[in-house]
Amino acid sequence: MAPMLEVRSVRAAYGPVVALREISIRVPERSIVTLLGANGAGKSTTLRVISGLMRPAAGAVIFDGLPIGGRPADWVVRQRIAHVPEGRQIFATLTVEENLRLGAYTRDDRAGIQDDMTRVFAYFPRLKERRRQVAGTLSGGEQQMLAMGRALMTRPRLLLLDEPSLGLAPLIVKDIFRIIQAVNEEDGVTILLVEQDARVALSVASYGYVLETGRVAVHATAAELKANETVRRSYLGY
Amino acid sequence: METFFAQLANGASTGALYGLLALALVFIFRATDVVNFAQGEMAMFSTYLGWSISRPLSLSWIPFLGVDRHLNLLTWRPEVFGLPLYLGSENDGLTRLGYLVVLVVTVAIAFVMGALIERLLIRPSEGKNLLNAVIVTLGIFAFLNSLANFRYGPVPQTYPAPFRGDAVDFGLFKMSQHSLFALVVAAVLMIAVYVFFQRTKLGLGVRAAALNPSASQLMGINTGRMLTLGWALAAAIGCVAGMLIAPALSGISPNLMFGILLYGFAAAVLGGLDSALGAVVGGIAVGVGQSMVVQYVGSQWSDIIAFGLIIAILMVRPTGLFGAPAVKKV
Numbered sequence: 150m151a152p153m154l155e156v157r158s159v160r161a162a163y164g165p166v167v168a169l170r171e172i173s174i175r176v177p178e179r180s181i182v183t184l185l186g187a188n189g190a191g192k193s194t195t196l197r198v199i200s201g202l203m204r205p206a207a208g209a210v211i212f213d214g215l216p217i218g219g220r221p222a223d224w225v226v227r228q229r230i231a232h233v234p235e236g237r238q239i240f241a242t243l244t245v246e247e248n249l250r251l252g253a254y255t256r257d258d259r260a261g262i263q264d265d266m267t268r269v270f271a272y273f274p275r276l277k278e279r280r281r282q283v284a285g286t287l288s289g290g291e292q293q294m295l296a297m298g299r300a301l302m303t304r305p306r307l308l309l310l311d312e313p314s315l316g317l318a319p320l321i322v323k324d325i326f327r328i329i330q331a332v333n334e335e336d337g338v339t340i341l342l343v344e345q346d347a348r349v350a351l352s353v354a355s356y357g358y359v360l361e362t363g364r365v366a367v368h369a370t371a372a373e374l375k376a377n378e379t380v381r382r383s384y385l386g387y
Numbered sequence: 388m389e390t391f392f393a394q395l396a397n398g399a400s401t402g403a404l405y406g407l408l409a410l411a412l413v414f415i416f417r418a419t420d421v422v423n424f425a426q427g428e429m430a431m432f433s434t435y436l437g438w439s440i441s442r443p444l445s446l447s448w449i450p451f452l453g454v455d456r457h458l459n460l461l462t463w464r465p466e467v468f469g470l471p472l473y474l475g476s477e478n479d480g481l482t483r484l485g486y487l488v489v490l491v492v493t494v495a496i497a498f499v500m501g502a503l504i505e506r507l508l509i510r511p512s513e514g515k516n517l518l519n520a521v522i523v524t525l526g527i528f529a530f531l532n533s534l535a536n537f538r539y540g541p542v543p544q545t546y547p548a549p550f551r552g553d554a555v556d557f558g559l560f561k562m563s564q565h566s567l568f569a570l571v572v573a574a575v576l577m578i579a580v581y582v583f584f585q586r587t588k589l590g591l592g593v594r595a596a597a598l599n600p601s602a603s604q605l606m607g608i609n610t611g612r613m614l615t616l617g618w619a620l621a622a623a624i625g626c627v628a629g630m631l632i633a634p635a636l637s638g639i640s641p642n643l644m645f646g647i648l649l650y651g652f653a654a655a656v657l658g659g660l661d662s663a664l665g666a667v668v669g670g671i672a673v674g675v676g677q678s679m680v681v682q683y684v685g686s687q688w689s690d691i692i693a694f695g696l697i698i699a700i701l702m703v704r705p706t707g708l709f710g711a712p713a714v715k716k717v
Contacts, residue, residue, distance in 0.1 A: 202601055222604035231605070238602035240595055251595050254588065255607035303607070 151214065153178040153339050154199070154307055159208030159218070161198050168194040170363035171208075174341075176307070181333050181340045183350040183371070185385060186360035192343040193235045195360070196309045199341070200232035201225035212307070227255050231305035235312060237296040241285030245276055248284050248295055252302025261304070269298040272328050290321035297325070301332065307339045308332065314346050322346070326353055347385035351375050359384045392560035394678045400566035401635070402674015403573035407628035408644075408651030409658065409666035410580060411621040416660045417597045418617025421509070421520045425527035427648030429622050431641065432531045433500060434546075434629030435539055437493035438639055441485075441547050460489050486549040490630060494623050501622025505615045513614075535641035548634035569631040576627060577667050583620075584663060593617055649690075650677065653697050659710020668709065 152175040161169040169191045176182045184192045197203040199210055201222035210218035217225055226232075231252075240248050249269060253262045270277035273294040279287065284295055293313055300308060310329065314322040330353050332338050344350035351357060351371045358368040359380065367380055374380055381387060408426065415423045423429075443459040508527060512519035550564035584590040596603045596613035603610050632647055633639040654673045658665020673693060680689045700707065 200605060202604065221609075222601070223607045223609050226605060226607040234602065234605065238599055238605075240598050240602065242598060243591075243594065247591060250588070251591060251603075251606045251608075254592060299606070 152176055153213060154341065155209075155211040156195065156199065157209045157211065159195070159198055159210065160206045161194055161203055162206055168363055169198070169205075172360070172363070172365060173208075174358050174365065174368075176339060176341050177356075178339055179333070179337055180356065181329070181342060181354045183342045183344055183354035183357045184360055185344060185347045185350060185357055186366070188345075189362070190360035191363040192360055193311055194363075196232060196234075196311055196341070196343055199225075200230060200234075200309055202232070202234070226303055229304065229306040230309065231300035231303045231307070232309040233296045233300045233311060233313065236315075237292050239284045239287075239292050239295050239299070241283070243284055244281055245284055245287070245295060246280045248299050249276075249280075249302050252299035255303060262302070265302055265304060269301055272301075272331070273298055290317050290325070293317060293321075293325060297328070301338075305338055307341065309341050309343075311343045312345060313342075314344060314349060322349060329353060347381075348387055389560055390682065393562070394682045395675060396557075396560050396562045397566055398675035398678030399671055400562070400570045400573075400674070401678065402654075402671035403570050403577075403667075404628050404632050404635075404670070405647065405650045405654045405673050406667045406670020407573050407576060407624055407631075408647060409654035409670050410577065410663060411625040411628070412651060412655045413658075413660060413663055413666045414580070414617055414621040414624065416655075417663075418593055418621075419509070419513075419520070419597065419614050420517060421524065422660070423524045423621070424521065424648075425504075425524040425531065426621065426625055427644030427651065428528045428531040428535075429497070429501065429504070430625035430629035431639075431644040432535055433493060433497035433622065433626040434633055434639055434643065435535055436496055437489055437626070437630055438539075438544060438546060438633075440492060441489045460485050460492075481547055481549070483549050486547060489547070490627075493630065494626050497626035498619045498623040502615045502619040504622070505618035509618065510611070510614075532641055539639075539641065541641060543638040543640040545638045546630075546633035565631075565634060569635065572627065572631060576624060577663075580624070580663055589616075650674075650693060653693050656697050656707055657700055659707025662707065662709035665707055665709030669707070 154176040156172055156174045159169055159172045160167070172191060172195055174182070174184070174195070184195060186192055194203065198205045198218065201217070201220050201224065204219045208218065209216055212228055212230060215228065217228060217230075240251065243251070249266060253265065256262055275291055276294055276298055279291065284292065287295060297310070297313070313325050313329065317325070326349055329340060329342070333340050342350055342354060351374060354371045356368070357371050357374045359366045359374070361384070366384060367374070369377070374385070408430065411426050411430070412423060415421060415426070441460055504527060508523055509520055512523055548565050550568045552564050554561040554563045555567055584594060592603070592608045593613045593616060595606065596608055596610040600610045629644065633643060636643065650673050651670070654669035655666050656669070657672060658667070658669030676696075677689050677693060680692050684692070
């Protein structure tokens, strides 16, 4: 069966700096797949190419049989692909509620939006308490929750998460990964997860790709990656 | 005491117009981070276009109307079964309906002009140094000013105003009908802008696109369209300001907005360049301040005090009274 998302031999560069030499990945529907690797390996760039923030120089991105590579980001999100970008990128001077309403910008179904707002508040009760607060005043963990909640408001079929654990205390990371798992299992959202913390990523993912300087170095099921000591030592660092 | 209140009322009315121009500046600044130095000239030029279409228009180029037909929008008096469809008229034959039609058509033209300026002139410098866009606005300023001089000449022309009767007596002071009208229109527009930004999805989209373009795209917002909309709306607001200012001064001339733009800047800086509320409060404060200085200190002091104030505010509180404290690159 064809995967939900297929990235086929994609290359991309920031001006003269080549970020992706050749990346091919497959994400089956309803799975959690993780992209691992060191800084500068091309993990974030891969997500940016998928969500349309960056044009690939070569290769194809296929979502549900539809070629989406090179299309603008505001079109891609309408195909129900949501991207929680590096550094969260919340709208700092807008309120929590305005941030969430912006997540539903592409939608007109009032009742559905209200349902999803309720669902997001159920996942992240802290956001409900702070709904009238300006987003820039939230803690790092709360901002991550808001970025995820905002992405969920687009009612995605595929969720791209860029380093959700970055800069957060271990307890909060645990909380966030529990929710990632719930979103996947209960709402049936497919997830492509970029992480530096390989241990926590492999605890939720079923399949993993290890990237090195813009190429896929290794890819295998999460269990195999965890079991292979060479891979763990040389690429995952634990 | 009566003079004091009269100055207060007139100052507030002029100030509301400064506030409108400041609002247009804030609109563009919030949407694109660009200070639009051409705002005044865009307003002046669209005000001239309004003057053009309020003249008798020759329709002789439309064959079936005959050679001698002229359309004069300002004195348009449509009637149905002998009942007038227009409201009131002044002794120069102008009808309120005619004025309203001219106003709406002119503002629509200004809206399109703003959108075209953004698309054709500002867009190519987008994403590069912000200074490029600012210099482009200076170019538009010079171009529109020269074009108006070339097309309409430097002599001021009288400008139509819908309310020109006796001053209204409020007991404590009297206020001209036009000042009162300008104040009401400005207030309505300011409330409309506030509602647009704070209560509508499109307004939220414009704010988001200005705050963080790439995150906005991820939300499905077409950020390019938001920038065009921001320029178009700012041009429309500036046009209304121009059409209200021209009759209050000695009529319209190519240099109509020179001084006004400076006071508009003063208002925007006083209130904070990124705050719509600040623009309004700043505008009224500048207007009232100016008329007080003219009355009690001397008119030659009004510019010195106004711009001394801008410099003082920029030193003490660079973001203005209502501006966000965050540091912005300009």
